[in-house]
Amino acid sequence: MKDRKDELAENLAKVERRIAAACTAAGRKREEVTLIVVTKTYPASDVRILAELGVRHVAENRDQDAAPKAAACSDLPLTWHFVGQLQTNKVRSVVGYAGSVQSVDRARLVTALSKEAVRQERELGCLIQVALDADESGRGERGGVGPGGIEELGELVARAPGLRLDGLMTVAPLTGPYAGRELAAFERLMDLSTDLRRAHPAANMVSAGMSADLEQAVAAGATHVRVGTSVLGVRPRLG
């Protein structure tokens, strides 16, 4: 059996080549795009190997899995991003290890994150999750706020003690007008980011693109891509 480290190194190199090629095609510098490896469903031992291979950003979507993994890897120079739907009763745990929460999508969550960040004396980066399958003022089926909700939520985060407004995140929608049109969806997210940065110039993170559509995200201008499957393999279960 092939050594896991060799396998992950090979996969990482492939993803790295894809990102580099997409940057070249878009006339962007490679340094403009940060790779976040989504380690959900994979063990802490894989996270450790990834850190040895130079990965510095990892993401998880369920606190039950992420909390013990982050604890087992607390000696590693990693930033943990939380990218899943977040219940307020998990906020205390998540703020304990996450450097950023990319799935901020409602006022109650902002209040809870702020309170906990202050209590733990941490500064937490926040991205507003945008649902491009939702109505302008609606909410996404898999979390996220419709484009019309960004400004108000962004303002709330920017004013909240302990929180830092970092930018926007989206997942390419499976339904609605952007279904199957990843590039158009990510370009829409970029336009929304431009709007947000008028009031909040430092909120310049644009997190978009996964294994299947990272090229489109880089083409649209994403600053962060979140890649799971292409680095770690097809997940053994839903997550």
Ligand SMILES: *Cc1c(COP(=O)(O)O)cnc(C)c1O
């Ligand atoms: C799982 C997940 C990813 C990674 O998806 P892959 O297709 O495995 O690359 C990215 N973003 C979010 C929010 C996820 O839940």
